[in-house]
Amino acid sequence: MDKDHTLDCYGLLCPMPIIKIAAMIKEIAVGEVLEVVATDEGILSDLPAWCQRTGHAFLGIEKRGDEYLGYVRKTSA
Amino acid sequence: MTTDPPRPEKMNIIVFSGDLDKVLAAFILATTAAAMGVAVNMFFTFWGLNVLRQKKFTAGRTILQKMMNALNRGGARRLPLSKFNLLGAGPALMKVMMKQSRVPEIPELIRTAKDLGVTFTACTTTFSFMGFRKEDFIDGVDAYAGAATYLNEALDARTSYFI
Numbered sequence: 473m474d475k476d477h478t479l480d481c482y483g484l485l486c487p488m489p490i491i492k493i494a495a496m497i498k499e500i501a502v503g504e505v506l507e508v509v510a511t512d513e514g515i516l517s518d519l520p521a522w523c524q525r526t527g528h529a530f531l532g533i534e535k536r537g538d539e540y541l542g543y544v545r546k547t548s549a
Numbered sequence: 550m551t552t553d554p555p556r557p558e559k560m561n562i563i564v565f566s567g568d569l570d571k572v573l574a575a576f577i578l579a580t581t582a583a584a585m586g587v588a589v590n591m592f593f594t595f596w597g598l599n600v601l602r603q604k605k606f607t608a609g610r611t612i613l614q615k616m617m618n619a620l621n622r623g624g625a626r627r628l629p630l631s632k633f634n635l636l637g638a639g640p641a642l643m644k645v646m647m648k649q650s651r652v653p654e655i656p657e658l659i660r661t662a663k664d665l666g667v668t669f670t671a672c673t674t675t676f677s678f679m680g681f682r683k684e685d686f687i688d689g690v691d692a693y694a695g696a697a698t699y700l701n702e703a704l705d706a707r708t709s710y711f712i
Contacts, residue, residue, distance in 0.1 A: 487577045487580050488653065491665070
């Protein structure tokens with residue numbers, strides 16, 4: 473999937489991926505896509521939940537090896 | 550796929566316990582909620598105030614308070630486990646396991662919570678009967694207050710936890 477930024481959350485457990493995603497989303501521009509690389513399976517549910525709450529667009533999660541690649545489009549400042 | 554962000558939510562957590570495992574749960578919820586745009590207030594009372602204490606032996610005005618606080622030594626790095634404390638061996642083991650799994654320690658979670666705008670309120674009643682002073686606590690305590698302040702906040706919030 474096309475992405476503008478990548479955030480490395482490899483090996484991190486809850487709550488750190490979501491905390492890092494929330495910090496990173498502030499740094500990128502509206503419309504850009506953030507790729508999140510994570511290994512904790514919780515991301516499968518936590519990323520869409522975070523998007524639902526914050527209003528950013530959840531674009532999907534792919535599994536590649538032992539990694540989960542999640543995609544979020546920033547929709548508002 | 551654009552949706553309007555819902556109105557800002559408020560959440561309150563009473564941190565009554567000073568146990569490492571329970572405090573960890575409280576801070577995971579607080580920091581995650583704050584990362585979701587929720588306004589979070591943590592109300593520290595009773596043993597929970599140990600999380601925010603920084604001096605070990607000096608707390609207390611009366612002799613009984615000093616004795617109690619010599620036993621009840623505070624500090625975010627000194628919290629016991631609610632199970633398998635084993636005179637401190639349990640928390641030491643747990644911290645190694647947490648580090649191996651890269652789970653943040655409580656002092657780091659306190660900093661993260663403050664960075665995310667989580668507010669800390671310290672219970673003045675516990676303060677008084679334990680003989681604590683504001684100097685006994687870390688920076689970052691936003692308010693010193695009682696039950697009415699907590700309830701005023703909590704009645705406005707859709708989610709309140711007692712941990």
